Amino acid sequence: MPPKKTLSTTTKEALRQENRELHRQLEEMRRIQNMRESKKEKESRMKYLSFINNIPDPVFIYDAITYKFLHCNDAAIKNYGYSKEEILLITPFDLHKPEDFEAVRKNIDKRNMGTPDTYTHLTKDRQERIVEIMTTDIYFDGKPAWMSVAHDISDRIMMEEELHKYRNQLEEMVNERTLEVLMANKKLREEIQERKRAEQAILESEEKFRSIIEKSQDGIFLVDEKGSIIEWNSGQEEICGIKRAMVVGKKIWDVQFQQKPKEERTDENYREIETLWENFFKTGDNPFKNDLQVIQIERPDGRLRHIQQLYFTIERDNGVMMACSSRDITDRLVMEKQLIQTQKMEAMGTLAGGIAHDFNNILGGIIGYTDLAILKTENDSSIQKYLKEVHTASKRATDLVKQILTFSRQEDRKKEKEPVQPALIVKEALKLLRSSLLETIEIVSKIDAKDSFILADPTQIHQVIMNLCTNAAHAMRETGGILEVRLTEEMIEDSVYKELSPGPHIRLTISDTGHGIEPELMDKIFDPFFTTKKSGEGTGMGLAVVHGIVESHDGNISVYSKVGEGTIFSILLPVTVEVIHKQTQVEESIQGGNERILLVEDDAYLAEAEKKILKELGYEVTAVTSSVEAFEIFQKLPDRFDMIITDYLMPKMRGDQFIQKIRTINTTVPVILCTGYTGFSKVITQQKAKSLQIGEIINKPIELGRFAKSIRRLIEIEKN
Structure with missing residues (x-):
């Protein structure tokens, strides 16, 4: 047996050799660990700064104690007008108005509560911007600091917060034997603790950015290098109506395809989306070029929304990741559409006003010459009957102009309601409709409430009937059908319609x-600008106007519709409690005279017609087509004329200006002011008319009976 000493020496030598090898391995591992940790920290800082610089909203980092700015991103420089060097010399207080300093100081201590603060910021050139500030505490260059993101909400411009990538997974734990040796070595234990602290700092930094993602008011989602969705914040959930758990891990092209409107979910569109993303992951080239994209999506609840998106890429060791921030701009687009529509309506009103002025002059001539012809024919002759029909048609044309002006908001509709018979208005409206509807549409009318009266504006009631009947005809233009209009009277009980007063009502059913109408659209049909018609076929204002008119008449409107069968609109309006006495009017003879009248009308055709009418009534008439010339005549002969009749809207000198100059010479001569100008009531108020001593204001086209009566009345007043 070998001596124990020899065995002991050999064993110790082997153990020492093994221990030296272990130490060598540990030293090598420590060196690798240090390199990895240094690289990880450097990478984390680069990601940190890259994230800040990619955020479209201004980002400021400032010292938690001195409040001096330590860093800012490019958006801060661009939006506030300072250079980076200038920003590093100031504090957040320099961006606020002086009167806000105290509020800013009070809010600093609660800035990490996750609640955004709203302030008015000042740019370098002292322009004001309303911003929403979200602040979180961080460590920057080893010092405690605040990081604030300033979201410009003054005009809701797209300024998105961008985010940095997820950190790489931690290294696999060392094997059990190495771990035992490391734990036995105090220095290595300290290094492990230091590594854990570094990893914890990185983890906390990552958590801070995840917190920013979640606090963002806009939607944010991240897609990894394989096309899988790895982040989907609450803002994105709100915009798309899809929960995070439903999409994380799924391919981005599958999710985006399902978000497309139903009619766009085709195989061709799916391949297009899939190819776009696959090309991106192969080449790393951003197909969206960092530009704002506007897309339309369909939420699971069926609502269509317009979404503005900004895509940007984030470099990673193993590929490129795509980040996207989203904002729902549907309401903004609706507001823009409303503004455009309002501008169109204003333009239409201006055009209608000009047309109405000229058209009223034409009608004035037609009515004037018709009145002359009636005066020249024998009573009850067939020719006189025909002429009276022409006169009635001309009056109808006058009312039609008023309806156009009402719709285009050029006509003041604040006039008092009057007792009217809806049965007559329905008949008149249907008479107009018959000539414009397709032959495949049959009109059926059932008028039972022929003698019922309501307090109403007849032009607006006419507009309600025309709008509803036009919509009904539009719904049948492809297949034809029956348009039915009913008018009945019924008693409304207190418990049936809460918004209506109990009592007799007329029911108009179209x-x-x-x-x-699709069931999901029923709640929207009375909304302004809502329409299912194609571009150019309607404004989306018809039913909104109808609803407003019915409400203004203390009425109720309801609708029933079934897809494939048709639609029924029902309107209830209270019957007036006023007693209506139908009187047979006896035609009064038209009186004339022999006084001298100065007639001023810039339209030569109308001036000639009015001159002939006045001469037919016996008056001596001087007709002039220029207000300037008329004043020169009056200056020379101030006592010659017994009356002045003048138009309002004339070149060089308006009618009111002409009258004002006349009053400097003669304060008693009677004056009639005629007008077809739609904005007249806003210019010539009652007070101004009184100050100019205007005897009467007559709207064009002029009706002979009132015209003759007014002339005679004013002349007699002056004589007496």
């Missing part, structure tokens, strides 16, 4: 046999 039904069609068209395609009907």
Whole structure:
């Protein structure tokens, strides 16, 4: 047997050799660990700064004690107008208005509570911007600091917060034998603890950015290098109506395809989305070029929303990751559409006003010459009857102009409601409709409430009927059908319609046999600018106007529709409690005279017609087409004329200006002011008319009976 000493020496030598080898391995591992930790910390800082610089919103980092700025991103420089060097010389207080300093100081201590603060920030050139500040505490260059993201909410411009990538997974734990040796070595234990502290700092940094993702008011999602969704924040959930758990781990092209409107979910579109993303992951080239994209999605609840997106890439060791921030701009687009539509309506109103002025002059001539012809014919002759029909048609054309002006908001509709018979308005509206509807549409009318009266604006009631009947006809234009209009009277009990007063009401029912209204659209049909018609076929204002008119008349409107069968609109309006006495009007003979009248009308055709009418009534008339020339005549002969009749809207000198100059010479001569100008009531108020001593204001086209009566009345007042 070998001596024990020899065995002991050999064993110790072997153990020492093994221990030296272990130490060598530990030293090598420590060196590798140090290199990895240094690289990881450097990579984390680079990701940190890369994240900040990629955020489209301004980001400021400032010292938690001195409040001096330590760092800012490019957006801060661009949006505030300072250079980076200038920003590093100031504090957050320099971005606030002086009167806000105290509020800013009070809010600093609660800045890490996760609640955004709203302030007015000042740029370098002292422009004001309303911003929402989200602040979180961080460590920057080893010092405690605050990081603030300033989201410009003054005009909701796209300024998205971008995020950095997830950290690489930690190294696998060393094997059990190495771990035992490391734990036995105090120095290595300290290094392990230091590594854990570094890893914890990195983890906390990552958590801070995840917190920013979650606190972002906009939607944010991240896609890894394999095309899988790895982050989907609450903002994205709100925008898309899809929970995070439903999409994380799924391929981005599958999710985006399912978000497309139903009619766009085709195989071709799926391949297009899939190819776009696959090409990106192969080449690393951002197909969106960091530009804002606007897409339309369909939420699971069926609502269509317009989403503005900004994509940007993040470099990783094993590939490129894509980040996207999203914002729902549907409401903004609706507001823009409303603004455009309002501008169109204003333009239409301006155009309608100009057309109405010229058209009223034309109608004035037609009505004037018709009145002359009636005066020249024998009573009850067939020719006189025909002429009266022409006169009635001309009056209808006058009312039609008023309806156009009402719709385009050029006509003041604040006039008092009057007792009207809806049965007569329905008959008149249907008479107009018959000439414009397709032959495949049959009109059926059942008027039972022939003698009922309501307090209403007849033009607006006419507009309600025309709008609803036009919509009904539009629903049947492809297949034809029946348009039915009913008018009945019924008693409304207190418990049936809470918004209506109990008592007698007329019910106007307009039904069609068209395609009907989808159930999900029923709650939207009375919304302004909502329409299912194609571009150019409607404004989306028809039913909104109808609803407003019915409400203004203390009424109720309801709708029933079934897809494929048709739609029924039902309107209830209270019957007036006023007693209506239908009186047979006896035509008064039209009186004339022999006084001298100065007539001022810039339209030569209308001036000639009015001159002939006045001469037919016996007056001596001097007709002039220029207000300037008329004033020169009056200056020379101030006592010659017994009356002045003048138009309002004339070149060089308006009618009111002409009257004002007349009053400097003669304060008693009677004056009639005629106008077809739609904005007249806003210019010539009652007070101004009184100050100019205007005897009467007559709207064009002029009606002979009132015209003659007004002339005679004012002349007699002056004589007496």
